[in-house]
Amino acid sequence: MPSSRLLSLFSAATIALSLTNTYAATNSSITQKTDRIIIKFKKNPSSSVSSNNTSSAHAQMLRMGFKPLHKTVSGAQVYNLGELIDVSKVNEFAEQLSHTTSDVEYAEPDYIMTALNTPDDPMYNQQWAYFDTKGGINAETAWDMTTGKMPSGESVVVAVIDTGVRPHGDLKENLLQGYDFISDAWAANDDNGRDSNAYDTGDAIKAGECGTDGNGNPYPSYDQSSSWHGTHVAGTIAAVGNNSLGVSGVAWSAKVLPVRVLGKCGGYTSDITDGMMWAAGIDVDDVPRNTHPAQVINLSLGGYSSCSRTYQSAISAIRARGTSIVVAAGNSDDNAEDYTPASCNGVITVAATNKKGFRANYSNYGSVVDVAAPGGETSWISKTGGILSTLNSGDSEPGEDSYDYYQGTSMAAPHVAGTAALLYAANPDLSPSTVERILKSTTREFPGCYTRGCNNLCTEDTCGTGIIDAGEAVKKAKYY
Structure with missing residues (x-):
């Protein structure tokens, strides 16, 4: 299971973000959740991410218990976070990861989408x-x-x-x-x-x-x-x-x-x-x-x-x-x-x-x-x-x-x-x-x-x- 707090990922950069599974309603949206994050590494020498990968970000993800699942067609790695977490928290972490990590091209939540409920009535x-x-x-x-x-x-x-x-x-x-x-x-x-x-x-x-x-x-x-x-x-x-x-x-x-x-x-x-x-x-x-x-x-x-x-x-x-x-x-x-x-x-x-x-x-x-x-x-x-x-x-x-x-x-x-x-x-x-x-x-x-x-x-x-x-x-x- 992942830690409830993401600690330092790199030398001087400290990221401490709570990922508690809470509901927070606002006037404009219902809290969305996801249990996955997508990370695209700038350098990915192996065909798949494994525990032997030298990426600092990848190693930190493993230490926190985040499980690598699969790669996307673009080469990004999908990790399972172990529980449904507010998208806003995942996005905050992903943005800081993208901006402070040299070997990460981008990181973002793996958003869960649903079909719009449109009726089939012919008129x-x-x-x-x-x-x-x-x-x-x-x-x-x-x-x-x-x-x-x-x-x-x-x-x-x-x-x-x-x-x-x-x-x-x-x-x-x-x-x-x-x-x-x-x-x-x-x-x-x-x-x-x-x-x-x-x-x-x-x-x-x-x-x-x-x-x-x-x-x-x-x-x-x-x-x-x-x-x-x-x-x-x-x-x-x-x-x-x-x-x-x-x-x-x-x-x-x-x-x-x-x-x-x-x-x-x-x-x-x-x-x-x-x-x-x-x-x-x-x-x-x-x-x-x-x-x-x-x-x-x-x-x-x-x-x-x-x-x-x-x-x-x-x-x-x-x-x-x-x-x-x-x-x-x-x-x-x-x-x-x-x-x-x-x-x-x-x-x-x-x-x-x-x-x-x-x-x-x-x-x-x-x-x-x-x-x-x-x-x-x-x-x-x-x-x-x-x-x-x-x-x-x-x-x-x-x-x-x-x-x-x-x-x-x-x-x-x-x-x-x-x-x-x-x-x-x-x-x-x-x-x-x-x-x-x-x-x-x-x-x-x-x-x-x-x-x-x-x-x-x-x-x-x-x-x-x-x-x-x-x-x-x-x-x-x-x-x-």
């Missing part, structure tokens, strides 16, 4: 929000560490408080038994009130069916097809990855708990907050107990109002249970402080960015925003700047499974919720406040603009601390 290359260097969230780095399962083997649970979901073939494997909290049978579009079926029956509406807008005009002003909004959100969070089908979710091994609260013309605060509480494992009258409490709740919904006492009370109770709440900032190109639940205390409020990393032209902004994430921007020319996820082809009633691009802070929030799930998978002992702190402290800086025509640049005053970086966040969470 993954269209999910730019995961890997694009400007606008993406660096998901592939995170996936090398976790895809949503905790060390115990159990999956992290993310509640999607939304329109419900469809049992999409690319999502069904990750769906848990949810609940329908819509109390109005007409809005629920299923001929009853609250029930145990969280499947989305559609929210199509005709012009004027939801009353009038603020100016007395019929709302909506035109017929609208069913959105299948919850299915799209759920797919971004946990569409099944590596199944050779469609797309992948941010936390593709996590589970989605669907909670149906939005129907035709939207949903009531009373239903939404009851659904939130139930999702977190808090008992709700006349509703069966939730046997899969969520560690993360995604709210891709909101309205124009200050944070109500009903919302704030529910959020405070949920956080006290140890559940993180991620909220969309809103799509009105307005200050998010005037919208609920984006302006409530204790939530992670998310602004939307486009592929360039700029604020999406519709995204709300302001001091209540915590972080930004890809929400995309589509146009009449192309949808590919949007967020691709699971959907349904039905115009009014459910149809076939499909995929499509959407844009919105509703699409940005699930990127953050999925990343939060990865943090809990890496370290189940994290608290909601710690999850928020990690997400905010590991964001990537917003890109600047060096050409004409740049609009909606994000700053810390408008879009939070930066664009989330799933890889860096998971690294920090792992040893927090």
Whole structure:
């Protein structure tokens, strides 16, 4: 076994470096380890290094118990150190060896590399929000560490408080038994009130069916097809990855708990907050107990109002249970402080960015925003700047499974919720406040603009601390 301290290698040169096998997490990387070092000698008269070699460096390596293994094609010698040691310590030793030893051309750690965990889903290359260097969230780095399962083997649970979901073939494997909290049978579009079926029956509406807008005009002003909004959100969070089908979710091994609260013309605060509480494992009258409490709740919904006492009370109770709440900032190109639940205390409020990393032209902004994430921007020319996820082809009633691009802070929030799930998978002992702190402290800086025509640049005053970086966040969470 090697000594825990490397002593003098040459006459006057003293190298004393501790090689203790410790973990040391930093903001930017997880400690890497290796049990090998590569040394290239300037003079290597024999075809292989042996105990008879006159190299002072080689002799010292042998005295410390480092075993020569083999030569590389370039003639460098590989030594086994006898145990896994922090790469930073090995590198420090190697650098001093290279600089202070006359017969060493170079020395360096024999780094251990791993394959990047990229899913085989055929539409993954269209999910730019995961890997694009400007606008993406660096998901592939995170996936090398976790895809949503905790060390115990159990999956992290993310509640999607939304329109419900469809049992999409690319999502069904990750769906848990949810609940329908819509109390109005007409809005629920299923001929009853609250029930145990969280499947989305559609929210199509005709012009004027939801009353009038603020100016007395019929709302909506035109017929609208069913959105299948919850299915799209759920797919971004946990569409099944590596199944050779469609797309992948941010936390593709996590589970989605669907909670149906939005129907035709939207949903009531009373239903939404009851659904939130139930999702977190808090008992709700006349509703069966939730046997899969969520560690993360995604709210891709909101309205124009200050944070109500009903919302704030529910959020405070949920956080006290140890559940993180991620909220969309809103799509009105307005200050998010005037919208609920984006302006409530204790939530992670998310602004939307486009592929360039700029604020999406519709995204709300302001001091209540915590972080930004890809929400995309589509146009009449192309949808590919949007967020691709699971959907349904039905115009009014459910149809076939499909995929499509959407844009919105509703699409940005699930990127953050999925990343939060990865943090809990890496370290189940994290608290909601710690999850928020990690997400905010590991964001990537917003890109600047060096050409004409740049609009909606994000700053810390408008879009939070930066664009989330799933890889860096998971690294920090792992040893927090």
